Amino acid sequence: MADPINPADMACPMPLNKHDRVLLAHGGGGTLMRDLIRNVFAKTFARDGYTAEHDAARLTMPKGDLAFTTDSYVISPLFFPGGDIGSLAVHGTVNDLAMAGAKPLYLSAGFILEEGLEMAVLERVVASMRAAADAADVVLVTGDTKVVNRGKGDGLYINTAGIGVVPDGIRVGPERIESGDAILVSGDVGRHGLTILATRNELGFQSDLASDSAPVAVAVKALLDSGVEVHCLRDLTRGGLAAALCELAESSRLHFDVEQERVPVLDTTRALGELLGIDPIHVANEGRFVVMVPERQADKALEVLRAVDVSAGAVRVGTVNDQRQPGTVSLLTPYGVRHQLALLSGEQLPRIC
Amino acid sequence: MADPINPADMACPMPLNKHDRVLLAHGGGGTLMRDLIRNVFAKTFARDGYTAEHDAARLTMPKGDLAFTTDSYVISPLFFPGGDIGSLAVHGTVNDLAMAGAKPLYLSAGFILEEGLEMAVLERVVASMRAAADAADVVLVTGDTKVVNRGKGDGLYINTAGIGVVPDGIRVGPERIESGDAILVSGDVGRHGLTILATRNELGFQSDLASDSAPVAVAVKALLDSGVEVHCLRDLTRGGLAAALCELAESSRLHFDVEQERVPVLDTTRALGELLGIDPIHVANEGRFVVMVPERQADKALEVLRAVDVSAGAVRVGTVNDQRQPGTVSLLTPYGVRHQLALLSGEQLPRIC
Numbered sequence: 094m095a096d097p098i099n100p101a102d103m104a105c106p107m108p109l110n111k112h113d114r115v116l117l118a119h120g121g122g123g124t125l126m127r128d129l130i131r132n133v134f135a136k137t138f139a140r141d142g143y144t145a146e147h148d149a150a151r152l153t154m155p156k157g158d159l160a161f162t163t164d165s166y167v168i169s170p171l172f173f174p175g176g177d178i179g180s181l182a183v184h185g186t187v188n189d190l191a192m193a194g195a196k197p198l199y200l201s202a203g204f205i206l207e208e209g210l211e212m213a214v215l216e217r218v219v220a221s222m223r224a225a226a227d228a229a230d231v232v233l234v235t236g237d238t239k240v241v242n243r244g245k246g247d248g249l250y251i252n253t254a255g256i257g258v259v260p261d262g263i264r265v266g267p268e269r270i271e272s273g274d275a276i277l278v279s280g281d282v283g284r285h286g287l288t289i290l291a292t293r294n295e296l297g298f299q300s301d302l303a304s305d306s307a308p309v310a311v312a313v314k315a316l317l318d319s320g321v322e323v324h325c326l327r328d329l330t331r332g333g334l335a336a337a338l339c340e341l342a343e344s345s346r347l348h349f350d351v352e353q354e355r356v357p358v359l360d361t362t363r364a365l366g367e368l369l370g371i372d373p374i375h376v377a378n379e380g381r382f383v384v385m386v387p388e389r390q391a392d393k394a395l396e397v398l399r400a401v402d403v404s405a406g407a408v409r410v411g412t413v414n415d416q417r418q419p420g421t422v423s424l425l426t427p428y429g430v431r432h433q434l435a436l437l438s439g440e441q442l443p444r445i446c
Numbered sequence: 447m448a449d450p451i452n453p454a455d456m457a458c459p460m461p462l463n464k465h466d467r468v469l470l471a472h473g474g475g476g477t478l479m480r481d482l483i484r485n486v487f488a489k490t491f492a493r494d495g496y497t498a499e500h501d502a503a504r505l506t507m508p509k510g511d512l513a514f515t516t517d518s519y520v521i522s523p524l525f526f527p528g529g530d531i532g533s534l535a536v537h538g539t540v541n542d543l544a545m546a547g548a549k550p551l552y553l554s555a556g557f558i559l560e561e562g563l564e565m566a567v568l569e570r571v572v573a574s575m576r577a578a579a580d581a582a583d584v585v586l587v588t589g590d591t592k593v594v595n596r597g598k599g600d601g602l603y604i605n606t607a608g609i610g611v612v613p614d615g616i617r618v619g620p621e622r623i624e625s626g627d628a629i630l631v632s633g634d635v636g637r638h639g640l641t642i643l644a645t646r647n648e649l650g651f652q653s654d655l656a657s658d659s660a661p662v663a664v665a666v667k668a669l670l671d672s673g674v675e676v677h678c679l680r681d682l683t684r685g686g687l688a689a690a691l692c693e694l695a696e697s698s699r700l701h702f703d704v705e706q707e708r709v710p711v712l713d714t715t716r717a718l719g720e721l722l723g724i725d726p727i728h729v730a731n732e733g734r735f736v737v738m739v740p741e742r743q744a745d746k747a748l749e750v751l752r753a754v755d756v757s758a759g760a761v762r763v764g765t766v767n768d769q770r771q772p773g774t775v776s777l778l779t780p781y782g783v784r785h786q787l788a789l790l791s792g793e794q795l796p797r798i799c
Contacts, residue, residue: 116792117792117796118791118792118796119792120684120796120797121684121685121790121791121792121795121796122683122684122685122686122689122730123685123689123789123790123791123792124789124790124791125791125792126684126685126792127693127789148515148541148542148543148545148546148680148681149513149514149515149542149543149545149546149548149608149610150513150514150515151511151512151513151546151612152511152512152513152514153511153512154507154511154512158504158505158506158507159504159505159506159507159512159609160502160503160504160505161502161503161505161552161554161587161588161607161609162501162502162503162554162588163554163555163556163588163589163590163605163607164556164590165556165557165558165590165592165605166592167558167592167594188501189501189502190501190502192501192502193501193502193504195502199514201514201515201516201607202516203516203517203518203556203605203607204518205518205520205558205603205605234514235514235515235516236516237516237517237518237605239518239519239520239603239797239799240796241520241600241603241797242600242796242797244597245599245600246598246599246600247594247595247598247599250558250592250594250603252516252518252556252558252590252605252607254514254516254554254556254605254607255502256512256514256609257502259504327501328501330475331473331474331475331479332474332475332476332479333475336475336476340480377475436476436477436480437474437476437477438471438474438476438477438478439469439470439471439472439474439476439478439479442474443470443471443473443474443593443595444473444592444594444595446592
């Protein structure tokens with residue numbers, strides 16, 4: 094397969110082993126793959142423990158249970174206001190660990206590259222992953238690269254798996270939700286998904302919205318360290334706040350009352366949502382979560398959350414009760430009407446994460 | 447998005463929530479995704495610890511260091527003699543853990559599904575993963591599903607990440623290879639890659655070759671338990687035996703002498719390789735590995751390996767020495783000629799794993 098030549102090469106020839114696009118051979122196990130791993134991945138992720146040339150990373154773990162999670166990222170477009178597929182692939186996975194009450198420690202990264210991807214795009218994404226990992230205080234320790242034929246991918250897809258440690262004595266989950274618990278949301282909702290929609294060229298919207306994509310473990314840690322008895326945590330990704338609440342109500346077999354007016358939504362988010370007929374409560378976020386705490390600790394929990402940047406906009410949106418239909422969520426409108434909040438069947442927005 | 451209807455549905459209507467092809471909405475975070483997760487993934491992987499409805503799995507680990515690895519699988523075709531993308535996605539990752547001297551324990555699975563994929567194909571692959579995980583004695587504990595638009599994938603891609611535990615006192619790696627070590631190979635080479643090539647329709651070959659895809663941890667465990675001082679292990683995936691040896695020679699800064707005649711290759715593999723001008727020594731395997739042990743323990747190691755099914759064909763192929771150019775591999779032909787074995791730049795066969 095020939096190396097595509099661009100005009101810059103002619104003026105100042107590049108060495109033969111330098112390619113400006115991904116070739117199928119970059120996934121083949123030969124010198125091209127070795128060079129890609131060394132020059133793009135290992136160079137960027139270099140740090141004690143990164144195993145460019147080994148089959149598996151060897152890690153020493155602190156005491157406690159292990160949390161383990163995985164997510165693939167297929168977002169389109171690859172770059173958007175507030176982030177890109179690389180930062181998202183770090184935030185999404187470290188946030189899943191945080192939702193288990195874990196301190197995120199290690200990430201793996203599996204890249205599926207489409208033949209023809211510009212090497213500069215890959216380098217930009219990988220640099221963004223490194224910056225996001227550093228900011229989230231996790232180490233990317235092992236990786237894998239595959240190349241698929243042109244037309245069998247969409248630039249690049251990334252899978253990250255994450256390992257964290259759950260401190261002894263910490264247990265959070267839907268089974269711990271109790272009647273009377275306060276339901277808190279860590280900030281305004283709907284921004285990530287609507288930003289992606291606004292960014293997609295074919296829709297031609299212009300707005301100043303930016304994704305909320307961010308690592309939230311620091312907020313969770315502050316909450317756990319403060320002595321607040323955290324019953325449950327859930328990040329508000331695909332399906333948004335609505336899906337998270339419906340799933341938790343169902344798992345806990347309790348009823349949630351949520352006051353629509355209290356759900357924080359930025360004016361720009363709301364305006365764009367209204368224009369498109371999409372309720373931000375159903376839209377994916379990447380730096381937001383819901384937390385259930387005992388009523389008596391609700392104010393303290395809010396105070397702790399608000400002191401951390403990523404959850405500065407935390408508010409209480411509702412209460413858990415056992416007096417109404419278990420497994421469902423009521424949305425109370427400002428006019429005193431009670432709607433049952435339902436999971437949509439699919440969603441309005443494919444490939445927002 | 448409409449559910450495609452096939453003639454079978456008309457004769458005997460399926461419930462509305464039953465779909466025979468993957469829709470974009472199956473990745474959307476709503477009821478369709480919930481049903482897919484419940485009916486396909488959770489049902490198949492159900493076992494203590496599988497967290498269909500949580501953000502991360504919580505795991506208790508035995509004592510020892512942790513091994514952590516990831517691989518994406520983009521093989522085409524999805525089904526081939528001796529395996530499929532599902533069994534491969536288990537074998538490849540548990541083998542990477544075994545190569546670190548670890549006992550494989552837990553897997554994650556990230557699915558990237560192309561819109562329109564037949565649900566029956568997905569179910570078959572997922573069932574194969576479960577069977578492979580059971581056979582390899584690992585538990586698939588967490589997963590993720592994304593759906594990409596038609597034409598932006600190739601049926602399905604799978605990423606698995608794996609966690610294993612390295613028993614105290616075990617350390618294997620290229621840094622432990624010593625001059626004088628015997629170089630053993632666990633069985634015949636080149637079968638996986640040439641099977642895939644023979645299976646690809648466009649090439650129209652017919653043969654009785656089958657992939658060697660298999661979990662090898664049991665062979666590694668037998669070796670470690672036997673008291674053989676294992677210096678290094680490496681599986682022979684992309685780039686085959688040649689790439690594994692070149693990389694290890696380079697990492698260890700030693701020279702490897704390999705006798706071409708001793709490298710085990712089945713007659714069918716060799717014939718197909720000759721027909722295509724592909725040397726099986728450069729072709730990927732999925733159930734083969736190379737192991738370096740001290741000269742004095744070479745016979746014992748072979749005896750132990752041969753007693754285990756997956757490595758019954760183990761043989762010695764060469765010796766490590768420090769008298770020749772460090773970082774390179776010599777292939778000694780039956781005619782007494784010494785060739786330097788080189789990494790190919792890409793490979794002859796894209797998407798064989």
